Amino acid sequence: MKGFYVFYIIVAMYPTFVSAESFLKATSFPKTFDDVPFVEQMQILKEGYEVFESEYDNKGVCIKNCAYAGITIEEDIALTKYNTEIAMKEVIEYEQNVQANNTSKQIISTPTTASYDIPTGEPVKNLPRISSPFGPRIHPVKGVRQPHQGIDYAVASDTPVYTTANGTVLRVFSDNSCGNGITIEHAVGLKTIYCHLHRSLVKEGEKVFFGQQIALSDNTGCSTGPHLHYGMKDKNNGFIDPSEFTHRAK
DSSP states (O other): OOOEEEEEEEEESSSOOOOGGGGEEOOSSOOOGGGSOHHHHHHHHHTTEEEEEEEEETTSBEEESOSSTTOBHHHHHHHHHHHHHHHHHHHHHHHHHHHHHHHHHOOBSOOSSSOOSSOOSBSSSSOOOEEEOSEEEEOTTTOSEEEEOSEEEOOOTTOEEEOSSSEEEEEEEEETTTEEEEEEEOGGGOEEEEESEEEESSOTTOEEOTTOEEEEEBOOSSOSSSBEEEEEEOTTSOEEOTHHHHOSOO
16 A cells, blocks of 8 residues: 655744644554644644645655645755744844834834824823813913814923824924924824924925834924924814823823
């Protein structure tokens, strides 16, 4: 009777690697993943491995479920190792880049999602005092009660200002109210607005990323002292309360 090997390859989808040789079985009967004890099946799946089964003849040449036609057991093992090491390297490099990027951002509040496309956290570090929250107030210059369409952070001139999500710079502008300002458009139509700046470090149309420094704060426009005004608009271009995204109580 023609003999054969069954070799099942476990491909790691996360940087944990089990040697391919440990899964090499020379047997006189077919052995599939279903033959593995239930507890071992659950452990394999729990650790993020995906099972592939390759069948070999008695010369060690693959005859079924092969990565490549005519590949040998040794070649299949080497290929599995190579592909797994590449995957591990890519995951490790990605995690290192994220860690390095997060360190340089110095953004307040850890995101609750893996995505940095939605505004998260605050645009200045060290949790400065909020001098004026979102909502109705007596305007400090005009002396009349009117809506305050953002959050004011009491920071000194030339304090670094960071974007709170990936996005595209929609406007770099100057007017009598906002002073020197920046508007950035993010996912699902959200926009963030940064006012009373000293100067912008970005240009219109530029792609920016979560935690990137975009400006220095100041006291330009209609303002009684140095601070950063941080506003937000929804997809309908209406102002919304940024505190829902900053994770700091009002």
